[in-house]
Amino acid sequence: MSKVVQFDPHPAQAAATQSPLHHVAAKPAVGETGVTLTERAFLDHLIVRGEPGVLAGAVEAVLGLELPTQPQRLARNETGSLQWLSPDEWLLIVAGGEGFRLQRELREALGEAHFSIVDVGGGQTLLELSGKHAVEVLMKSTVYDVDPRHFPVGKGVTSVFAKATAVIRRVDESRWELVVRRSFADYCLRWLLDAGEEYGIAHQPTQPAVASHRQTVTDTETVS
Amino acid sequence: MFHIYCPYCAEYREEEEFHPRGQAHIARPADPEATSDDAWGDYLFFRDNPRGVHHELWVHAVGCRKFFNITRDTRSYAILETYRMGERPTVTANGPEAVPSATATLTGALA
Amino acid sequence: MQRYSGFSLVKHALSHHENWQRHWRNPTPKKEYDVIIVGGGGHGLATAYYLAKEHDITNVAVIEKGWLGGGNTARNTTIVRSNYLWDEAAALYEHAMKLWEGLSQDLNYNVMFSQRGVLNLGHTLQDMRDIQRRVNANRLNGIDGEVVTPQQIKEIEPALDTSERARYPILGASWQPRGGVARHDAVAWGFARGADALGVDLLQQTEVTGFKILDGKVVGVHTNRGDIGAKTVGCVAAGNSGVLAGMAGFKLPLESHPLQALVSEPLKPILNTVTMSNQVHGYISQSDKGDLVIGAGIDGYLGYGQRGSYPTIEHTLQAIVEMFPIFSRVRMNRQWGGIVDTTPDACPIISRTPVRGLYFNCGWGTGGFKATPGSGNVFAWTLAHGQAHPLAAPFSIDRFRTGALIDEHGAAGVAH
Amino acid sequence: MSASSQTFRLAPKAGLGGEIDRDKPLRFTFNGKSYQGYAGDTLASALLANGVDVVNRSFKYSRPRGVVAAGAEEPNAIVQLGASEAAQVPNVRATQQALYEGLSARGTNGWPDAQRDMMSLVGKFGGPFMPVGFYYKTFKAPASLWMTYEKYIRKAAGLGRAPGESDPDIYDHMNRHCEVLVVGAGPAGLMAALTAAAGGVRVILCDEQETFGGSLRDRDETIDGLPAPEWARQTIERLAAMANVTLLPRTTANGYHDHNFVTLHERRTEHLGDTAPMVDGRRRSRSRLHRVRARHVVLASGAHERPLVYAGNDVPGNLLAGAVSSYIRRYAVMPGRRLVLSVTNDHAYRAALDWQAAGGEVVAIADARANPDGELVERARAAGIRVIAGSAVIEATSDRKGHRVNGARVAAIDIEGFRLSGEAEVLACDTIASSGGYSPVAHLAAHTGIRPVWRDDILGFVPGQAVDPVKGFSVVGGAAGVYALPALLEGAAVKVTQALAADGIHVDASEPPAVESIREGEAIGLYHVPHDKPTMRAPKQFVDLQNDVTAAAIELATIEGFESIEHVKRYTAMGFGTDQGKLGNINGMAIAARCLGQTIPETGTTVFRPNYTPVNFGAIVGRHCKELFEPERYTAMHQWHVAHGAKFEDVGQWKRPWYYPQRVNGKLESMHEAVARECLAVREKVGVLDASTLGKIDIQGPDAREFLGRIYTNGWEKLAVGKARYGLMCKDDGMVMDDGVTTCLGDNHFLMTTTTGGAAAILEWLEIWHQTEWPELEVYFTSVTDHWATMTLTGPEARNLLAELTDVDLDRDSFKFMEWREGVVAGVPARIYRISFTGELSFEINVQANYAMQVWESLFAHGNKYGLTPYGTETMHVLRAEKGFIIVGQDTDGSMTPEDLGMHWCVGYKKPYSWIGKRALTRSDTRREDRKQLVGLKPLEADVVLEEGAQIVFDPKQAIPMRMVGHVTSSYYSPTLERGFALAVVKGGHKRLGERVYLPMADGKTHAAEIVSPIFYDPQGSRQNV
């Protein structure tokens, strides 16, 4: 496997970073807080594409995760999360700065097989929604059936979100995650704050406040 | 508004996640250069337009982004089946009301 | 034909309106007609009318599977304008416009053609380029129209939000003062009454189920009420044209899609004109009864159900409230759908076919109401002469083979 | 006004007025006059309690009208609501509007008001000259006057008026999914919901009324030993306690769409005030639209009572029999003192019994049946009520102004013969209640194409067979024509049990509750009561009260040849109103049938469509309005552009900086000035553009190169790693659809750029070809548009500036034009592309978007000394046009081939695979020599900037219509060339260089221009290659 270049987007030294929502100030709920919205910025997001048979072994070896081959499944461990997006497409989210190393290890493990891994971390961000009215806010926003009876923990889907799209995932009993595109993030946030107003919605600033810089400085950016 | 079973996501999803992309099973002529102007025009513009059973191509645009096929009744809007790319339909038009895909074409007729 | 006038109303009031004549007869089909028109919508009825009136061909039947004018003619939002981009289309629609302007008098039937003007809004720089291009072309084609500024728009239609607040602020518009709306049902009825008076048989509840073809020439039609002979057959069946072509053994480059529209509850006069927007995607006018008549785009799938999907209605109303925020508390009374026959270039097909004597006039898609008199007029000429009327000639099916498409998607960006 | 004004309010008594709270008096105004009612009242019940007879004027004849019904079917009591301008709501049904403190309403018609209407004169004296369809017959001559006539016709049109100000309220949507949706919470609906809930599945139960219970609220039978309203209350409590049940009162199912998608409109605050009150400082929506996808829909919407059609049936004081019971039982309101009831069935006898029990006088019951003998008939007789068998009210008489009924003419009738069979007797009364039977509420079912089916046994249309075999649908109770309580309760339970069983869900159908059953006699069909005069000569007999459609109008329509019921509808406007003919349609159809000599099913119904009852636009729009109408997409540098005063251009959903006007000598630059400054900065120094919005697609796989070769018009087999190339894409009809630069990152790895507007469509374009046509090609596409921020640094100083910030060797020989490098810029890893859209030395810097601002600001920190200037899309357009670079969508319009654009250099005719678009280029029309081709235009007068969209002619002297040969696609003033210049398409233009063309403009001027090469600046491309 030589014919694809990999690129580490993170600076060697800490650099000023801006999440897509850097310009939106924190806002407490009016009255009792029924929903809390937190941006989890600066994570590394990778799109992994390939046949499950091709990917499963390498994924298991490098990430310690079983490749979720059932539709709408979300697998997680301390390294990160891996979500089924389509029969040959997964979303891998790991700590900021980890993506490059993991991609390289995956590429090495996969060798000459046909697959693709693309860093999309600058292009999307993750919003966390929690609180007792989180489901209602989602019901106002997406056509997908988010009723906990239909949407157990460990599920993740891509669906319509207001007039944008989002990856919607349920990470535990009380927390939901939305992965939205950078350019739509401001719109999605404004939508959520508006939808949540009646329940008392609090918006917390970007977490973490600064991005981690490059974890391992490699000698060459191009894996060949 | 349709409720569509995506054969890749293996569940029913709302129509808003999908786009219709016209008639299914339209193959691009294998050798375009050997295809007449008329036949090329047919390939570009002439589609089945049945009042009845229709095989159509849809994409799960806001979802798995896969293209797949739907057999649907264009009168009742009932979806009779959905199937993956490369598969053939199991429900086809044979009821008296269904209009067969026209066989005769206009080729040369207007010359 | 009984003449209608203010005087006749007074006269009939004295006899308690018991002596009005029928608008049209309910004849039994003859064995054979010189010309059969398949489809009793506005276009088919106009064709029959002009055949009889201008070509003295009166042994004509219009065969309609349901009730006269019950197809798209009953369902359309009645916008009439002629500001099309390309010469061929502009000439055809302007021909229709001229006929509209004398239609009520010609038919002795008030079709309530109201020249209240049509605004096509521009919200982006490219919109404005397209508008300028179209208006310039219209002007050199002798069609009225001008490019107007947001201030002028505000004067024409004060209810419209022309402010900078909008997501896509209005940068300008094209304005065709001669455009407007008409009472769609009256158009069908007026042509029907006129055709009937000239001897045309209007056969309702009669469905064409096939064509009788001998040696490549059409000799009649099969119907649910028996076979009827014909020397010439003209199909004007809008959304069902593809189905009819299938019966004759060929295909047309048509797709039949649902196109929806809706009306509000009736309101006191609030709109002066017709306002259309491609970018925000909706259009609106107010009928003489007071309801706001609203529409937008087609549903993307094929559909003969005369209904479409709800999100289309939602998007349409979002657009309307974005343009007219004061309508937020106005209520939607009814929605419905038609079956529009769209072509790849958003222009109609008026054409001979592989079957001799069989002609089609279809593909008017989302915008053929405005063409009704013109379409009938040139199609009647075409049927009478056995060759395309000069204005119809560019609209032959040939173009989809040669590539000479007349792309009016720009003009028809929002269905109308 | 004191409570004593409520002269028609009954004294407190058990079983009466269960829904009002006499401890909560409310004040309201109607037509400017102040009244009092109680919490729990509807506006209609409060008006009746106050003895207000005339609530509106009719549409065409301006006749006085009063309340007829108690629910959604009300056609008359249509009011304009709202105390302030912004809170105006047109056309509110008073029967469905809860009373609140300070409510302010007026009748929608009538001047100065409905009581003292002047328009009624027109109705009275003009009426005879305004038969159905009169306007088609007149106002045609002279043609020039029609627009004037129309103005007056319009003045008379409409009911209420639109507000003059924007809505202060908000609305929202809730997407819901459930296994069982039950529409209607009468006995059938409650039973259905109880049964479904026992299955543990998700159940939604909605009802349009203020209170659940439906007809049980007006009944005195006992169910399981409880009075019906009490049983309903307890059942609702049981349901409310279940976690799997969602109860939505005040919620109307308005549209039943395909595959069991149902829209429910929940009025959340309309009963509280003109505008939605805040709760704890938070806004809440005035109403909410629930978008429900149900596995199974249970229609339990009951039946509407049909009024009888007789002369004068529109005068205030004519009511539905059931409405009389509702007003008495729910609101303790007597709609009059002396009642004559005209019926065709047993059920309606309740009205007389209730009336009498409440202390009113029942003058008589005219029963159209020869031998009425049911249990309720006997009860009425036993109560001393006079029952006149075989008769009906044939005419209501009224006071002089027509403001109130003062008598009923009752006569024996021969229904078959449609004539009177005896002398009419006049009974003094102030109220006539009628019941001609019941029409199952089949409306919703019809929305998805389920045709109603006539049933002779129940004399009504019920929903027919469902058309969707996948989703479940059942009809229970009155909606299915099942009226007797025991049968209806059992039927509902059984149907729901069966429906769930089909899904493998088993419920133990609990015993339906015990109900006393009342023996009812057979009803008779009567849709139009004969009069002593023929219909056309009789006093008006109204069918559709709102649109003033009379029986005579329907008869006249049929006389005039309108034989289809759909024609009758459209000629008479029957059913067009805000009530959509809930009251009148079936009678009208039956009248048409009789006139045509047909049976009712032969004549058939018109089509019911959404909405069941009108819904305000705002509720349908929800939160997709104002700031949330449509997303605004921002780049990573957006806030910087805002802070630096950029004006923005909308490109698709993106906000792109258009130009950056500066304050010069205290004055903000015009666009022209700003663009000239920005252009010169780029040509002479260095500028920077935020180009992040360009679509970017990462392409990986061994067949990536092959794929590009098939999709693009030009060749890709030789593009080496490290190089970039411009590519053109066509549709298979040969017309250009997109363009952009694609870079070879690795042998199996490319980065494609697309136009900003085309990004999503092109990704789908690649996918559709891959997935449907060439699945064997090993390649994957992933959008990285948002991931990369892109800054185009361009101008002679670009290299010098960038060199200060990067470790990449920028030397012209080591980093050539159309190459890319990887390195660090301002401390941030970057990919730099040496491509140019301005014709100047350019470097496109791409970094991960989170780091973009660090780089952007560093550029400015170092750029000052080089004169770094931010520029926007307008300047970009000028600069690229000077170079003859096209913009797809501006210089093309879907009808241009690569050849038309003069881009044969970008067409690989020899490529082995017949790429998309190639074949079409050899069709006869695409080979024509006189196709419109892209050229440059040089206005003869240098300071003229041609209008974009200006049409081109060869001969300026010709008469209109002129032969147009092309148009201007792009046109600007070039500060560099110091003149106007344009790109245009001209017929056969490529062979006409040097020729003169003309542009006749709207202001009467005709510009002349010379056809030139589209490349106006630096044709050798030496500036970008330095």
Ligand SMILES: Cc1cc2nc3c(=O)[nH]c(=O)nc-3n(C[C@H](O)[C@H](O)[C@H](O)COP(=O)(O)OP(=O)(O)OC[C@H]3O[C@@H](n4cnc5c(N)ncnc54)[C@H](O)[C@@H]3O)c2cc1C
């Ligand atoms: C919602 C909507 C909005 C629109 N808005 C506008 C607008 O604002 N302005 C505008 O210009 N245009 C508009 N249009 C388009 C316009 O309605 C049509 O182009 C036009 O009415 C077509 O007229 P027609 O007579 O050809 O077709 P139709 O009125 O549809 O008539 C065709 C007739 O053929 C009959 N028929 C079909 N098959 C058979 C058969 N086998 N045997 C016998 N009879 C048959 C049908 O029953 C029908 O009555 C709109 C259309 C819709 C649906």
Ligand SMILES: NC(=O)c1ccc[n+]([C@@H]2O[C@H](COP(=O)([O-])OP(=O)(O)OC[C@H]3O[C@@H](n4cnc5c(N)ncnc54)[C@H](O)[C@@H]3O)[C@@H](O)[C@H]2O)c1
């Ligand atoms: N014996 C007779 O001749 C006769 C005739 C008519 C009615 N009835 C009586 O009528 C009752 C029928 O019971 P049922 O439960 O079928 O009907 P119901 O009238 O008791 O309840 C129907 C409910 O559905 C609501 N509804 C209707 N359309 C709706 C919509 N689109 N959205 C939301 N809510 C909507 C109505 O407001 C009503 O509350 C029985 O009590 C029966 O005895 C008897």
Ligand SMILES: Cc1cc2nc3c(=O)[nH]c(=O)nc-3n(C[C@H](O)[C@H](O)[C@H](O)COP(=O)(O)O)c2cc1C
């Ligand atoms: C211009 C126009 C105005 C209309 N106005 C009304 C109206 O005020 N009230 C109404 O109920 N329907 C109105 N309709 C819709 C018709 O009732 C009907 O829905 C339409 O003709 C389609 O027929 P269908 O619903 O019977 O299929 C209007 C239709 C058109 C085309």
Ligand SMILES: [Zn+2]
């Ligand atoms: Zn899918």
